[in-house]
Structures are given as structure tokens and as C-alpha cells.
Ligand code: APR
């Protein structure tokens with residue numbers, strides 16, 4: 001088989017790029033390790049910035065997002081029994097975010113690829129990039145007993161944090177930067193009305209909590225837990241009781257509980273790999289960088305990579321202009337690091353850190369006091385939360 005851009009990974013990054021390139025007449029093949037059911041069974045975050053939403057519309061995948069997604073122009077930060085609102089619109093000249101599940105984004109992208117007759121190969125085992133430092137890179141994957149080969153002009157590694165693409169970059173070239181946080185988030189999805197029409201990020205001595213939502217009948221809640229905890233340690237009753245303890249009284253009092261329909265623990269990690277290009281392999285999304293979920297930057301950070309890559313490939317194929325490809329890594333990383341900084345800052349502001357000094361605890365309180373006493377500080381938070389410009 002032959003294609004122009006071979007894409008490893010059928011998550012949101014790989015699918016969005018594939019769809020955008022298709023609309024520009026550029027051929028792609030997506031190789032996904034898992035089945036579609038598996039990919040669509042993963043519950044991920046649900047806050048989209050408008051830059052991402054615009055890309056979805058450009059990809060002709062925005063219809064359901066625009067119909068079912070909710071525009072949020074603010075959210076709450078709760079601390080010390082109080083709840084303060086961050087007015088995103090007021091501090092960004094009218095900007096906002098869209099609450100729409102990433103799982104739904106992925107579903108819409110798959111539908112679009114189906115409609116266009118795009119090639120997405122599921123259950124592709126042992127995917128490997130070859131000759132990435134040449135102008136004729138190729139991919140192999142195993143289909144049962146057969147090894148199949150795909151010749152490409154370029155390869156995009158959109159295969160997430162645990163993928164194979166990043167590992168194909170030689171050790172003496174690849175640099176990795178990482179911070180691992182000493183806790184995780186236990187998340188519960190429940191078919192209950194959300195406790196608040198807007199998200200509530202709660203700071204509490206017992207640990208952070210977040211009230212989020214997917215729709216008016218579907219809620220998503222999280223609590224900070226030690227890394228040693230497992231899902232089996234947390235019955236639904238224990239989860240709801242702990243969540244209530246960490247919320248201001250009025251919020252806890254309004255919480256409607258119900259059986260969990262999904263429950264999982266995700267460790268919190270910040271990670272960046274540099275460079276994001278090696279030869280004719282380009283990394284995008286979680287394959288190159290991940291953030292703790294506190295700032296809702298994960299998918300949005302992947303989207304800017306896709307934006308830059310998409311335009312770079314179009315310039316290459318349409319105009320023979322390689323400037324975008326040559327500057328991809330540098331441009332993408334500049335924005336990636338800003339999302340890293342913001343996610344680290346939000347995480348540090350709101351979590352309870354074991355073995356923290358009393359000095360650091362005071363600083364955290366002061367940071368929060370300063371935030372709500374300064375329009376400039378709130379504007380900085382809002383500007384980052386709605387997404388910095390590409
Ligand atoms: N071969 C083929 N596919 C692979 C391989 C492999 N060796 N390894 C992983 N994959 C697939 C995974 O099964 C997954 O479907 O690559 C896909 C990567 O998807 P994501 O992990 O969702 O990453 P990405 O598309 O970059 O999306 C970024 O996901 O985790 C969130 O916070 C993150 O919201 C952000 C978004």
C-alpha cells in the first residue's frame with residue numbers, strides 16, 4: 001500500500017489530521033492498535049477551546065458539537081467554604097469554552113472518516129516506522145500472520161504517550177522533560193444532573209475535587225487520591241461521601257448522587273519530548289506531550305499541533321513550500337510549553353501536596369488570595385483557560 005501521510009494512532013489527533021488533509025486532497029492511512037469500540041469506550045476530558053472547535057468545523061465535524069456542546073463563559077474555584085467565579089468572557093473580551101466530551105469528538109471524527117471512505121485500519125499490531133530519516137519512510141503492521149507495508153512521504157506519530165513513534169527517535173536526539181505528581185484523579189461518570197451549571201474546581205485540605213459535566217443529565221466528578229489507591233478501594237458511596245466533604249456546603253447539599261457508570265484513576269503527569277520532528281517523522285498530541293488535567297489543556301494542546309501540521313502539509317503539497325514542516329517542532333513546542341506552564345500552575349494552586357512545607361502551604365493560599373484580588377491575575381488565568389492563540 002502507498003499513501004502520502006501515514007498516521008500512527010486513531011485518537012483525536014490522528015483522526016482530525018487525517019480528516020483535514022483529506023479535505024485538501026491529501027491521502028492518509030491511519031493505523032490504530034485497538035478496535036474502534038475500545039477507543040470509543042475511553043472516557044476523557046470534556047472542555048474544548050474555540051481554536052479546537054474551529055478546527056472541528058473546518059474538518060466538517062462540528063455539527064453535533066455545535067448542537068449538543070454547551071458554551072461556558074465561566075467556572076468556579078471553591079476554597080475555604082467559599083465559591084468564587086472566574087468570568088472567562090469578561091476577562092477575555094467575550095471568549096468562552098465548549099463543554100463536549102472528547103469521546104464524542106472522537107466518535108464524530110470516525111463518522112466523518114467513514115463518510116469520506118477514509119482508510120483507518122483497526123487492530124493493527126506491531127506498528128513500526130522505518131527509514132524515518134530518509135525521504136521514503138515506510139510503516140509496517142501485523143494483520144494476523146501477515147506483515148503489511150505502507151510506503152509514505154511522511155509519517156505522523158499520533159499514538160499517545162505509550163505509542164511507538166516517540167521511541168523511534170534516536171536516544172541521542174530525543175530529550176524528555178517530566179514531572180510526576182504524587183497523586184492521581186479518581187473520576188466517576190454518573191447519569192445524574194450536574195450539581196452546578198458551570199464547572200467547580202475545589203481546593204480542600206483533604207484534596208482537590210472537580211465537578212464537571214457532559215450534559216444536563218450526565219455528570220463527571222473527580223477527587224484527588226493517593227497514587228497507591230485503586231478503583232476497588234472506592235465504592236460509589238465512599239466516592240460521593242468524600243466528594244461532598246471537599247465541596248462548599250451549598251454545593252454538597254445540592255449534589256445528586258447515583259450509580260457510577262464509569263470509574264477510573266488517572267495519575268497526574270507533565271511530560272514533553274523534544275524535538276517533535278525527526279527526519280520525516282512528526283510527533284503530535286499525547287505522543288509528544290501530556291499535562292495534568294487540571295487546566296483542561298490535554299486535547300487543546302494536541303489541537304494546536306494538528307493545526308500547525310495540517311497547514312504545513314498543505315503548504316508542502318500545494319505550493320512546494322516546506323517552511324511549515326521545517327519550523328513545526330519549534331512552533332508547536334512554543335505553545336506546548338505554555339500549556340505545560342498553565343497546567344502545572346493550576347495543579348499547584350488547587351491540590352493538596354503531601355509532605356509540603358508550611359511555607360509552601362502559605363504560598364498556595366496567597367496565590368489564591370492574589371488571584372481573586374487582581375483583575376490582571378484573573379485575566380491571565382482566563383486567557384490561558386480559553387486557549388492562547390495559535
Ligand atoms: N500503534 C498504533 N496505534 C497506537 C499505538 C501503536 N503502537 N499505541 C497507541 N496507539 C493508539 C491508541 O490506541 C490511541 O487510540 O493511538 C491513539 C492515541 O490516542 P490518544 O491517546 O487519545 O492521543 P491523542 O490522539 O494525541 O489525543 C490527545 O487525548 O489523552 C488525551 O489529554 C489527551 O485530550 C488529549 C488527547
Ligand code: PHB
Pocket residue numbers: 044045046047199212213220293294295296297
Ligand atoms: C472533564 O470534564 O472530564 C474535565 C473538565 C475539566 C478539567 C478536567 C476534566 O480540567
